[in-house]
Amino acid sequence: VVSTDTSGTGFAIWLTDASGEDGPRIAGLLAGELAGRGLRADVVDGHVASAASSDPATTDETPETRARRIAWGCGLLARNGIVAIAWASTPGRDMSPDVRSQIGRLVEVDVAMAGEAPAGQESHGSDEPVTLRTEPGQRPEEAVARIVGRLEELGYVAGRSADAGAAYTPDEESEVTDRLRDLGYL
Amino acid sequence: MQSRPRVLVVALDGVPYTYVQGLFEAGEMPNLRAIHELGPIAQMDTSVPNVSSVAWASFMTGANPGKHNIYGFLDRHLGTSRTYIPTSRDIRAPTILELLSAAGRRVFSMNVPVTYPPRPVNGTVIGCFLSPNLEKASPTPAVFEVLSRIGYQVDADPWRARNDKSDFVPHLVEVFEARMEATRHFWHQERWDFFMTHIMETDRLHHFFWEEMERGDPRVAPAFLDFYRRVDRALGEIRSWVDDETTLVVLSDHGFCSIRQEVHVNSWLAQNGYLSYTSGEPKALADVAPESVAYSLDPGRIYLNVRGREVNGHIEPGAEYERVRAELADALVAMVDPNSGAPMVKRVIPREKLYSGESFESAPDLVMDMVDGYDAKGPFGRAQVTFKGDALVGMHTTPDALLSVSGLELGSTRPNIVDVAPTILDRLGVEAPEEMDGRSLATAVVADV
Numbered sequence: 001v002v003s004t005d006t007s008g009t010g011f012a013i014w015l016t017d018a019s020g021e022d023g024p025r026i027a028g029l030l031a032g033e034l035a036g037r038g039l040r041a042d043v044v045d046g047h048v049a050s051a052a053s054s055d056p057a058t059t060d061e062t063p064e065t066r067a068r069r070i071a072w073g074c075g076l077l078a079r080n081g082i083v084a085i086a087w088a089s090t091p092g093r094d095m096s097p098d099v100r101s102q103i104g105r106l107v108e109v110d111v112a113m114a115g116e117a118p119a120g121q122e123s124h125g126s127d128e129p130v131t132l133r134t135e136p137g138q139r140p141e142e143a144v145a146r147i148v149g150r151l152e153e154l155g156y157v158a159g160r161s162a163d164a165g166a167a168y169t170p171d172e173e174s175e176v177t178d179r180l181r182d183l184g185y186l
Numbered sequence: 187m188q189s190r191p192r193v194l195v196v197a198l199d200g201v202p203y204t205y206v207q208g209l210f211e212a213g214e215m216p217n218l219r220a221i222h223e224l225g226p227i228a229q230m231d232t233s234v235p236n237v238s239s240v241a242w243a244s245f246m247t248g249a250n251p252g253k254h255n256i257y258g259f260l261d262r263h264l265g266t267s268r269t270y271i272p273t274s275r276d277i278r279a280p281t282i283l284e285l286l287s288a289a290g291r292r293v294f295s296m297n298v299p300v301t302y303p304p305r306p307v308n309g310t311v312i313g314c315f316l317s318p319n320l321e322k323a324s325p326t327p328a329v330f331e332v333l334s335r336i337g338y339q340v341d342a343d344p345w346r347a348r349n350d351k352s353d354f355v356p357h358l359v360e361v362f363e364a365r366m367e368a369t370r371h372f373w374h375q376e377r378w379d380f381f382m383t384h385i386m387e388t389d390r391l392h393h394f395f396w397e398e399m400e401r402g403d404p405r406v407a408p409a410f411l412d413f414y415r416r417v418d419r420a421l422g423e424i425r426s427w428v429d430d431e432t433t434l435v436v437l438s439d440h441g442f443c444s445i446r447q448e449v450h451v452n453s454w455l456a457q458n459g460y461l462s463y464t465s466g467e468p469k470a471l472a473d474v475a476p477e478s479v480a481y482s483l484d485p486g487r488i489y490l491n492v493r494g495r496e497v498n499g500h501i502e503p504g505a506e507y508e509r510v511r512a513e514l515a516d517a518l519v520a521m522v523d524p525n526s527g528a529p530m531v532k533r534v535i536p537r538e539k540l541y542s543g544e545s546f547e548s549a550p551d552l553v554m555d556m557v558d559g560y561d562a563k564g565p566f567g568r569a570q571v572t573f574k575g576d577a578l579v580g581m582h583t584t585p586d587a588l589l590s591v592s593g594l595e596l597g598s599t600r601p602n603i604v605d606v607a608p609t610i611l612d613r614l615g616v617e618a619p620e621e622m623d624g625r626s627l628a629t630a631v632v633a634d635v
Contacts (some may be wrong), residue, residue, distance in 0.1 A: 142264065142547055149266035167273040167303050172318035176271055179315070182344035183449075184236060184392060184578040185259040186484055186564060 011105035012074035013147070013158060014158040015087035016095065023087030025140045026111065026147075031165040033148055034083050039157060041083040041174065055083045063090055064099075078104055087111075107156060109147055193610050195435040196424055197298065197381040198417065199238060200228030200389035203229040203588040204440035209414065217422030221436055221590055223424075228596035230587040232440045232603045234540050234553055235485050237582065238389065239272060239316075241439035241603055242299040247279040248607035252541030252549055254279040255298060260483055260564065264548060266420070267497045269473040269483075273316055274305050275631065278545055280619065282607045283307045289616040291379035294372055297340075297365065298384045311378060312368075315341035315386055332371060338364045341386060347394040348577045356396060359416065362387040366420050373427060379614060383424075388417065388438075397444040433613045434592040437606060441586025443617070445579055446559035447523060447572040450528055451482035454521060454571045460514065468567035470519035480514055484564030485582075486554030488514065488534075507551075511536065515552055520616045523560070524572055530560040545620075558583055594627060601627055 008028065015023050027043045028064065034041035061069075070086045077084035088095075100106055150155045180186050195483040206227065209215045221227075233244040233251065235258060243256035244473040255278040262269045277300060277540050283293050287308035294300060295311045302313030304325040307468045312333070317323030317340045324330035342361045362385065369383040391413055398406035421436070428434050455461035460480045464471040474481050476498035480490045490511060493499040501507055515534040523530050556562050563579040589601050591609060604624030612626035 139544075145263060146265035148266060149263035152263075153266055153268060167275055168271070168318060172322075173271065176316060176318055179344060180259050180271070180343065182348055183390075184561070184563065 010078040010081040010083065010167050011059045011079045011107060012044075012071075012084040012086065012103045013107045013109060014074070014095070014103070015085070015109045016090065017110050018087040018089060022111050022140065026143050027085045027087050029144045030085055030147060031083075031138055033144055034157065035093065036100045038080060039083050041085060042077060044070055044077065044086045059104070063088075063094075064096065066097050067095060073177075074106075107151065107154075111143065189431045190379070191614055192378065192432045192614055193380050193435060194424070194428060194432050195380070195437070195610070196421065197242075197382065198301075198436065198438045198588075199384065199386045200392050200440055200442055200582065200635065201438040201588060202583070202586040203227065203321075204441065204586055206588060215414065215418045216417045217425060218436070221421060221425055221434065221592070224434065224592040225590040225594050226596055227436075227590040228599060228601055229585070230437065230589040230601045230603060232587045233302050233533065234555070234584065235487065236440040236584045237485060238299045238439055241587075242384075243277055243595040245301070245437075245439065245603050245606050246281040246283065246298065247277065248282070248604050248618065248624040249279045250543065250604065250623050252546045253543030253621060253623070255545035255548060257549060258483055258485070258487060261548065262471055262483075262489075264495055265497055266469075267474065268617075271316065272300070273302055274303055279543075279621065281305075282516075283309075285607075285611065285619070286380050286452050286616060289406055289614075291614060291616065292377055293380045293382075294378045295366060295374045295380075295382045296372065296384060297386060298382060299386075308373070309378060309380075313340070314384070315452070331461065333368060334362050336367045336371065338368045342390050344394075347390075351394060351577075352360065352405075352618050355391070355413065358387045358391055360482065362413075362416065362420075365627060366423075369424070377525075380610070385420075387413075392442040392580040393578055394580070396442050398579065400444050428592070433596075433610075435590065435606065435610065436616050437589045437603075438587045439603065441583035442580050443558045443597060445561045445574070445581045447525070447530070447574050448561045448563050448578070450565060450568040450571055450573065451486060451488070451554065451562050452536055453568045454518075455480055455482060457571065458517065463567065465567075470566060473566060479510060480536050481566075482551070482562070483565055484562070486556060486562030487550035487564070488518070488552035488554065490514070490551045492551075511551055518552070518554060528557070530557055531555070532557050555584070570630065591627065596627060599627060605606070 015026055025146040031043050045117065067088060072082035074086050203466050206215065206218065210219055233240045237258055239256050239259050240251055243254045244250065246446050247254040255270050255276055259271060262270050283295055284307060286293050293307050293309035298314060299314045301311050302317040302323060304311040304313050310329060311325055312329060320333055320338065320340055321330050323334060323340050339361050342358050346357055365385065391410065395406050395410055399410040425434065450460055461478045462475040463473045464475045479493050480488055482488050490501050490507065491499050492501050492503060492507060501510055518534045519531050521530045522528060532555045535553045535555060537551055538569035540553060541549045554562050586605060589606065602624065605627050608618040608622055608624045609627040612628050
C-alpha cells in the first residue's frame with residue numbers, strides 16, 4: 001500500500017465501549033456530519049475491514065484480532081486523507097498500544113463514559129491518541145454534536161463557519177456579531 | 187375557478203399592545219384600527235426569553251424552545267466553549283413554511299427572524315437580518331436582482347444610531363420604504379397561499395428612541411409618531427389588497443419599555459463568587475475558568491457548570507445540581523439596583539418550568555425574568571454590574587405583544603405566540619402536528635363561547 005495522503009486531513013475516530021446500537025448509530029451520524037463539512041469520511045466496520053484486509057476474519061477470532069483488523073483498515077484510510085470511523089464494544093483501555101500505533105492519528109471516544117478522565121488523556125501531542133467522552137444516556141445526535149465540537153476545538157476539523165456549507169464565513173459571522181452587539185443582543 | 191383560503195401575515199416587530207391602545211385613544215393609527223375591527227387586537231404572551239430570534243422561532247414552529255432549539259442570539263456547542271449564532275439551520279422543529287410546503291401550499295416569507303439561511307420551501311423565502319448581506323439573504327439570483335434594484339437592505343445599520351442618533355430615523359424610513367416596495371413587488375409577482383412580510387424597523391426605532399418618546403423629547407417624539415403614521419399608511423395599503431378569501435394576521439413578538447439600567451449578569455456572578463476567568467480581560471465563554479459555578483448568556487440565561495455538559499463541568503447532575511441551582515436562584519432573585527436599592531428581578535425560572543422537548547439539553551438552567559427597565563445582558567468581564575448608556579434606551583417586555591386575526595373574535599382569550607402557527611394552519615386547512623405546543627385560536631374561541 002502506498003500512502004497518498006498529502007493533505008494531512010485523515011485521522012481515525014474510534015468509538016469505544018459502544019454497546020448495542022450506539023456504535024453504528026453514532027458512527028453513521030458522525031460520518032454524515034463530517035461529510036457535510038466537506039471531509040471524506042467513512043465507517044469501518046468488521047465487514048469492511050475483513051473485505052479489505054489481507055488478514056480476513058474467522059469465526060473464532062478474538063476481540064484483539066478483530067480490533068487489529070479494523071485498526072489496519074482505519075490506518076489505511078487515515079493515511080489517505082479520509083476520516084475513518086470505527087466502533088468497538090470493548091473499553092478503550094483494552095486497546096493495546098500496537099493497535100493504536102497501527103492507526104496513526106487517532107481520536108478515541110469513550111461512548112459509555114464513566115468516572116473522571118485520567119490525567120493526561122486529553123493530551124493531543126503528535127504521538128498520543130486523544131480521548132473524548134460522551135455522557136451516559138445522551139442521544140446519538142447530542143453525542144455527535146459534542147464529539148464534533150471537541151474535534152473543532154482540537155483542530156481536527158474546521159469550525160462550522162469555515163465550511164462552504166456553513167451559514168457564515170468567519171468574516172460574515174464577525175459582521176453579524178458586531179450588528180447583534182450594536183443592537184444590545186449579546 | 188374555485189378559490190381557496192389564503193393567509194397574509196404582517197409582522198410588526200416589537201410593537202406593544204399597550205402602546206397601540208394608547209395611540210387608538212389618541213385617535214392615531216386609523217388603518218390599524220380598521221384592522222382591529224376586522225379582528226379585534228388581543229394582548230399576546232410571547233416566548234421566554236423574549237428576544238426576537240426565540241419569539242419568531244416559536245411563532246414559526248408553534249413550539250417552545252425545548253423543541254425548536256433557539257434560545258437566544260448566541261448559544262454554545264454542548265461540551266465546548268465555542269459559541270455560535272443560531273440560524274435557520276439550528277431550528278429542530280418543522281416551521282409553518284415547511285409544513286405548508288409539505289401540504290402543497292405555496293409560501294412567501296420576507297425578513298422573518300431566523301429564516302437565514304433560507305431553507306428550501308415550496309415558494310420563496312428571503313432571509314432575515316441575520317443574513318450577512320443581501321445576496322445571501324436571497325434564495326435565487328433573480329430575487330437578489332429585484333431586491334438590489336429596489337435598494338432593499340436586510341436591516342438598518344445600528345452603528346449609525348450609536349454614532350449619531352439624529353441621522354437614524356431618516357435611515358429607518360429609507361429601509362422601511364424599501365421593504366414596503368419589495369412587499370408590493372412580491373405581492374403582485376408571487377403566487378402564494380401564505381404570504382408574510384416582517385417589519386423590523388419598529389423594533390429598531392424602539393431600541394434607540396423609546397425613552398425619548400416616553401418623556402416627550404421634542405427632538406424625537408414627533409419623528410417617532412411620524413414613523414408610526416408611516417407604518418399605519420402601509421397597513422392601510424396592505425389591507426386594501428385583502429380579498430374575502432384572505433385572512434389577515436397582524437402580530438408583534440414582544441412589548442417595549444425604557445431601560446433604567448442594563449444589568450451585566452456575568453459581572454454580578456463574578457462579584458458574588460459564582461464565576462471566575464482564566465484571562466485578565468475576559469471576553470468570551472472560552473475565558474470562563476473551570477472552577478466557575480455558572481455563567482450567563484443574553485438575556486438572563488443562566489448555565490450551571492454541569493459535569494458532562496459543559497466543557498469543564500464539575501457540578502454533578504442530581505442532588506448537587508439541584509442544591510446549587512436553588513441557591514443561585516435565591517441569590518439572583520434578591521439582586522437589587524446598586525444605585526437605588528430597587529429589586530431588579532421579578533423571578534428566576536427553572537428550565538423545566540419553561541421548556542420541554544428534544545432540545546431540552548441545550549436549555550439554560552435558569553432564566554431571569556427581569557423587572558421592566560432592568561435589561562439583563564450577557565457580556566463577560568465588565569467592571570460594573572449595572573450600566574446606563576444613552577444609545578440603547580428601549581428593552582423588550584414579555585406580556586405585551588399583540589395579535590389580530592381577521593374574522594376571529596379573540597375576546598377574552600389570552601393567546602400565546604405559539605398559538606399563531608396552528609391558527610394559520612387551521613385557516614389553510616392543514617393539520618397541525620401533535621408536537622406543536624400551541625392550539626388553534628379558532629378552536630379556543632369556540633371553546634370559550
